[in-house]
Amino acid sequence: MPTERETEAEGKSTPLAETVLSELLQRIYDGRLAQGVVINEAAIAEEFGVSRxxxxxxxRRxxxxxxxxxxxxxxSRVVTLTQDGAQELFEMRLALEGMACRLAAERMSDDEIADLIRELEQDRQRTLAGKAKAKGQSEPRVFDFHxxxxxxxxxxxxxxxxCGDLYHLLRMYRRQSGAVPERKDQAYAEHWQIVRALRAxxxxxxxxxxxxxxGRASAHLFDKLPLITGTSAESRSA
Incomplete structure (x- = not known):
């Protein structure tokens, strides 16, 4: 299912554009539209059976x-991740998400925290059960913990x-930092530690x-960023 932010983004477009926007967002998130890839509007229009x-x-959105x-x-090309761009965004996240988490511990209701715990566990179970679609297809759209x-x-x-317009770029960087299975497992454990602190x-x-x-997500991304940027999709288009 789309996140709350995705729903807001899509709601400002015409119905057909909403469909295209939603799918392109998902392809960027899951890497099927790789960084640097050329956006072929004619091919996309043909794929979706819509006009240009x-x-x-x-x-434009x-x-x-x-x-x-x-x-x-x-x-048009999908944005290419850069060291400087990642550094700036993670510095912002470090300060603001830390404070947001402190405030959430004080202000989230018991029901909201219970919902967060339930959805976190459901998300984990979906992953362990192998319910994510095969490579090359969209993964299930689940809640965004952050x-x-x-x-x-x-x-x-x-x-x-x-959660404004920068949300999607932040999510793209976050997705790259957690793309390796080992980091996903570590991130899940860290999410649970955070949830326990919220509940307490x-x-x-x-x-x-x-x-x-x-900070760990940032370090992980910077370790692999040269490999990510080295696979720029200059010669491919979508």
Missing amino acids: GPVREAV LQGLQLITREPYVK ERIVRGSRNSRIIDAL RDGELAESLMRSHV
């Missing part, structure tokens, strides 16, 4: 979300910063755990 208009609208770049007289905590902070400034209403511990979690 909805595709152009979806591409993706440009606004900083997931697609376009230079004058140059085709978004849920940020919104649980009840701080509109933090929510706007992390220990804001100081929750903030510390979230900052450590984001």
Whole structure:
């Protein structure tokens, strides 16, 4: 299912553009639309059986979300991850998500925390049961752990910063940092530590755990970023 933020993004487009936007977002998230790949609007329109208009609208939205770049007289491409870009975004996450987690420990209701625990476990069970679709297809759209905590902070400034237009770019970087199975397992364990702190209403511990979690994700991404950027899809198009 789409995340809350995806639903907001799609709701501003025409119905056909919503469909195209939703699918292109998912392909960028799961890597089927790799960084640097050329966006072939004609091919996408043919694939979806729509005119070029909805595709152009979806591409414009993706440009606004900083997931697609376009230079004058140059085709649109999926954004390429950079060391500097990752550094800036993770520095922002380190500060804001840490504070959001502290506030969430104080402000989320018992029911919200219980829902978070249930969905975290359901997400894990789906993964262990192998219910994710085969490679080359979309993975199930599940809840976003980080978004849920940020919104649980009840701080509109933090929510706007992390769940606004930058949300999708942040998610792209986060997805790359957790793309290796070993990191996914570690991240899951770290999520559970954070949830326990939330349930205990220990804001100081929750903030510390979230900052450590984001820091590890950052280090993991920087370790593999040269490999990621080295596989730029210059010669491919979608």
